[in-house]
Every structure is written in C-alpha cells, then in structure tokens.
Amino acid sequence: MLQILFDALSLGSLYALGALGIALIFGVMRLVNFAHGDVIAFCVFALLWPSTDAMAIVFAGQLPWYLLIPFVLLCGAGLSVLCEIVVFRRFRKANPATMMIASFALGFVIRYFLLMLFSSRPKSINLLPELSQPVEIFGARLPLLQLITIVATMLILLGLTVFLRRTRFGLEMRAAAENFSMARMLGVRANRVIMGAFALSGALAGAIALIFVAQTGTADIQMGAAIMLMAFIATVIGGLGSLAGAVLAGFLLGAASVIMQVMLPIDARPFRDAFVYGAVILVLLFRPQGLISARGTKERV
Amino acid sequence: MSLLALSDVTIRYSRLTAVRDVSFSMDEGEILFITGPNGAGKSSLLRAIAGVTPVAGGRIDLAGHEITGQAPENIARLGFSMVPEGRDVFGSLTTEENLLVGAGMHARDRGWRSRTADELEAVYATFPMLKERRHGQAGLLSGGQQQMLVIGRALMTNPRLIAIDEPSLGLAPNINDQVYERLMALRAQRQLTLLIVEQSSARAMMVGGRMILMRGGQIVLDGDARTLGNGEAIQAAYFGYEDH
Numbered sequence: 001m002l003q004i005l006f007d008a009l010s011l012g013s014l015y016a017l018g019a020l021g022i023a024l025i026f027g028v029m030r031l032v033n034f035a036h037g038d039v040i041a042f043c044v045f046a047l048l049w050p051s052t053d054a055m056a057i058v059f060a061g062q063l064p065w066y067l068l069i070p071f072v073l074l075c076g077a078g079l080s081v082l083c084e085i086v087v088f089r090r091f092r093k094a095n096p097a098t099m100m101i102a103s104f105a106l107g108f109v110i111r112y113f114l115l116m117l118f119s120s121r122p123k124s125i126n127l128l129p130e131l132s133q134p135v136e137i138f139g140a141r142l143p144l145l146q147l148i149t150i151v152a153t154m155l156i157l158l159g160l161t162v163f164l165r166r167t168r169f170g171l172e173m174r175a176a177a178e179n180f181s182m183a184r185m186l187g188v189r190a191n192r193v194i195m196g197a198f199a200l201s202g203a204l205a206g207a208i209a210l211i212f213v214a215q216t217g218t219a220d221i222q223m224g225a226a227i228m229l230m231a232f233i234a235t236v237i238g239g240l241g242s243l244a245g246a247v248l249a250g251f252l253l254g255a256a257s258v259i260m261q262v263m264l265p266i267d268a269r270p271f272r273d274a275f276v277y278g279a280v281i282l283v284l285l286f287r288p289q290g291l292i293s294a295r296g297t298k299e300r301v
Numbered sequence: 302m303s304l305l306a307l308s309d310v311t312i313r314y315s316r317l318t319a320v321r322d323v324s325f326s327m328d329e330g331e332i333l334f335i336t337g338p339n340g341a342g343k344s345s346l347l348r349a350i351a352g353v354t355p356v357a358g359g360r361i362d363l364a365g366h367e368i369t370g371q372a373p374e375n376i377a378r379l380g381f382s383m384v385p386e387g388r389d390v391f392g393s394l395t396t397e398e399n400l401l402v403g404a405g406m407h408a409r410d411r412g413w414r415s416r417t418a419d420e421l422e423a424v425y426a427t428f429p430m431l432k433e434r435r436h437g438q439a440g441l442l443s444g445g446q447q448q449m450l451v452i453g454r455a456l457m458t459n460p461r462l463i464a465i466d467e468p469s470l471g472l473a474p475n476i477n478d479q480v481y482e483r484l485m486a487l488r489a490q491r492q493l494t495l496l497i498v499e500q501s502s503a504r505a506m507m508v509g510g511r512m513i514l515m516r517g518g519q520i521v522l523d524g525d526a527r528t529l530g531n532g533e534a535i536q537a538a539y540f541g542y543e544d545h
Binding site: 168171172174175178179181182183184185186187188189190 | 351352353372373374376377378382383385389391392393394398399401402403405406407408454458
C-alpha cells in the first residue's frame with residue numbers, strides 16, 4: 001500500500017513539475033510551449049559527451065552532486081531563455097496558435113540537434129548509483145531515489161511558492177500572468193517577466209531531466225516528448241494558466257496511472273494509458289475549464 | 302513647457318480610423334476631461350498615450366520626452382499612470398499586493414522601501430476601507446472599492462499625471478460621487494494632474510476644469526467645462542451638427 005502511494009507520488013512529481021513548467025510560460029504569454037519536452041531531453045544529454053556510440057560517455061554527469069544539480073538547472077534555464085530571445089520574442093504579438101506551432105518547430109530543431117550529436121539510439125547512463133539502494137520505512141522497502149524525488153519536488157514547490165508570494169519579482173510575475181498589459185502600464189518590464197518565466201521553466205526542465213535519468217538510467221532523445229504529453233494534459237486538466245491546478249493535476253495523473261497499473265485486471269494492463277486518457281476525457285467533459293480555472297483567462301465583463 | 306502634448310495623433314484599427322489628427326496639450330496641475338459619445342475615440346486616445354495601442358501617425362510627448370511608440374513600462378516610468386476602463390484590478394492578488402505592483406518600478410531608487418511604506422500609509426489614510434481589506438483578495442471587493450483601489454494603485458507609482466478612463470462605469474451614482482470627492486481631495490492635496498475620460502459631460506461641468514469634447518475621432522470643442530456647459534454649442538457638438 002505504502003509502495004503504491006510512493007509510486008504515485010514520485011510519478012506525479014514528474015508530471016507536476018512538467019506541468020508547472022508549461023503553466024508558468026502560458027501564464028505570462030499565452031504560449032503552450034511544446035518545446036519544453038525537448039528542453040528536458042537537452043538537459044539529459046548535457047550530462048554526456050557528444051558521440052554516436054551506443055555506450056554513453058558520461059561527462060558532466062560525473063560531477064559531484066552539488067555541482068551536477070546547479071549545472072543541469074542552469075543548462076535548462078539557459079536553453080529556455082535562449083529560445084525566448086531567439087524565437088519566441090518575435091512571436092509575442094502573434095496569436096496563440098502561431099506561437100504554439102513555432103514551439104513545435106523549435107522542439108524539432110532541438111531534438112534533431114541532439115540526434116545529430118548523439119544518434120537516435122537510447123543510451124544507458126548510471127547516474128548517482130548510490131541512490132538506487134532501498135531504504136526501509138514503516139516496514140516497506142522503498143528505493144531511496146523515490147524518496148529523494150518526492151522530497152525534492154516538495155522543496156521545489158515550496159521554494160516556488162515562497163518566490164511567487166514573497167518576492168517583488170514573484171509579485172510582478174503573478175500580476176503579469178493575470179493582466180499583462182495592466183502590469184506593463186504599472187511599470188512591470190515585459191522582457192524581464194517573460195525571461196524570468198522561461199528561466200524558471202527551464203530550470204524545472206533540468207530538475208525533471210535529473211529525476212528521470214536517475215530513475216530510468218537511460219537517455220533517449222524521444223523521452224522529452226513522452227513527459228511533455230502528460231505534462232500538457234495535466235496543465236489542461238488543471239486549468240490552463242493555473243499553477244496550483246497544474247501541480248494538482250500532475251499528481252492526480254501520476255496517481256491515476258499507478259492505481260490503474262495495480263487495479264486493472266492483468267489482461268487490461270497493457271492498455272493502461274487508454275484508461276488514463278479516458279479518465280482525462282471524462283474530467284474535461286465535466287469541467288471543461290479545468291479543475292482550478294485561472295482568473296486571468298476568465299472573460300471580463 | 303506642457304506636461305503632455307499630442308500633435309496630429311491618428312489611431313487606426315486595421316481599416317477603421319478611431320482617432321484622426323488630434324492635438325492638445327496639458328500643463329502640470331491641470332484637470333482635463335475628455336468627453337464624448339461612445340466610439341468617439343476617447344479610450345483609444347488614452348491607450349495610445351499609455352503605449353498599449355499603437356499610433357498610426359502623429360507624435361506624443363510627455364515631460365519633455367517623445368513617447369510615441371514607446372513601451373508602456375517606459376511611459377509609466379516617465380510618470381504617466383493609467384487607470385483603465387473596467388478598472389483591471391489583479392483579482393487574485395490581495396489589495397495590498399495590487400498597491401505594491403505599482404510601487405515596484407522604483408525599487409532601484411534610494412530609500413525605496415521606506416518611501417513605499419509611507420506611500421502605502423498615505424493611500425490607506427485616503428481610503429481607510431482598503432486598509433481593512435488589505436489582506437483580502439482584490440477580486441472580491443465591490444465595484445466602488447475596486448475603483449478606489451486602482452486610484453490608490455496609480456498613486457503608488459508616484460505619477461506626474463493620472464489618466465482615468467470612465468471612473469463612473471458600472472458604479473451607483475452615490476458611490477461615484479464618493480470616488481470623485483476623494484479624487485478632488487487628492488488633487489488639492491498633491492497638486493495632481495488629472496486626465497479623465499467620461500461619456501457624459503455632466504461631471505465635468507460639476508467639477509469644473511478644462512473639457513475637450515470628441516466626436517467621430519476628432520476634437521469638436523475645447524474650453525472651460527462650465528462655460529461650455531452653459532452654451533448650446535455643446536449639445537450641437539454632442540449630437541452632431543447635421544442633426545440640426
């Protein structure tokens with residue numbers, strides 16, 4: 001039972017962090033950033049030395065953890081901010097559909113850049129092997145990594161909440177997410193807020209990359225897209241633009257996946273994802289605005 | 302030198318011309334009402350000064366700087382503070398957070414923290430009910446309270462000119478009187494320069510000051526509100542000459 005709870009929480013953590021990265025950017029510029037998954041993949045490959053061999057040559061991944069974590073977070077933030085400056089800044093006045101397509105294109109550019117350097121074969125990396133040891137809690141044997149994933153996610157969520165609630169920059173971001181042009185008329189700098197959102201979102205991508213690699217032990221250029229899909233669904237269920245909603249829905253999706261894995265009859269288990277997506281459709285039928293609707297996107301009278 | 306000067310400002314929304322060759326200027330300490338029927342281009346004009354609506358022609362100067370085509374955040378830094386139509390409070394933020402957003406742009410200045418605290422107290426002194434609700438969600442305030450909040454928020458930016466778009470919109474007449482009462486008290490206290498857009502010219506005649514009447518994207522009358530109000534010219538201008 002405890003095992004199921006921890007599985008659900010650690011899978012939900014990944015989805016929640018991913019959804020948060022998408023919701024942050026959507027909040028300030030109404031962009032659904034489909035390149036987010038490829039930023040995650042980029043962070044994973046940033047650990048390796050470029051080679052097309054099947055064996056991964058771990059390079060940055062050999063750093064001690066206290067250097068490794070900031071390095072990967074900075075890679076994500078850096079690439080994300082670069083995407084904003086080079087690509088999304090030109091589309092700021094474009095409509096959301098155009099921006100979304102631009103983000104798809106950008107995602108492919110990043111993916112094929114990785115493909116060129118690393119080939120498409122998944123590589124195995126053994127990152128921080130000491131974390132895969134089990135620990136015993138309340139009589140259940142759990143992988144230490146799962147525990148760390150959950151604790152790290154909680155810390156990230158707590159840190160982000162404090163940042164958004166207690167700092168001036170966080171206040172500006174919340175104001176801009178609700179009414180961008182009003183915030184600008186009060187002197188909030190558009191570029192600063194948007195770049196800040198991209199940097200935060202990119203750092204979250206880095207965190208996901210670390211967790212994902214440590215959990216699965218593989219690096220695959222397709223991996224970003226898989227997480228991205230779930231994260232995107234979580235943002236939609238959560239209510240696009242609502243950060244709390246994105247996190248909540250991320251954990252719910254994680255829980256739904258794990259519970260179905262356990263509860264479904266053996267024969268139906270290979271179709272687990274179909275059941276998860278079915279549940280998503282049901283949620284959206286009953287709450288098309290998402291679980292927590294973002295105030296900023298509400299229609300004004 | 303005038304604080305705000307517009308010369309031959311034209312605003313177009315694709316093929317529709319909302320404002321055509323409008324010129325006027327305002328001095329420090331002046332109160333100016335822009336009135337006129339729906340669709341006269343009043344709001345477009347304010348939004349163009351604020352930098353959120355692009356101008357198709359002409360030039361706008363504020364406090365000795367050309368601001369045509371500048372970003373709204375830079376125009377705000379020169380001392381233009383906008384209170385838009387529909388008020389636009391940040392509904393998910395608390396009352397106090399709304400006020401603090403306005404103060405943020407001066408954060409690099411020396412002594413900002415203590416000045417912001419003083420300014421906050423000054424706004425609360427003018428609008429005591431904002432203090433009562435300071436930690437409450439701004440979206441839950443009533444229409445009149447929200448109007449006072451956005452005026453307070455504009456004051457927090459330490460402005461040289463406050464522009465208010467239709468403060469009466471959606472407010473009960475007695476609430477509206479209260480809003481104007483506070484506004485005029487503030488003006489006397491701080492020598493505020495006010496640019497107010499209203500559909501009806503009744504308020505301008507009551508308060509006094511200068512009034513510009515717009516119709517079809519152009520200025521049709523410009524003069525002292527009370528003098529204009531007593532003439533027949535205003536009715537002709539409001540409803541259009543061709544109706545006579």
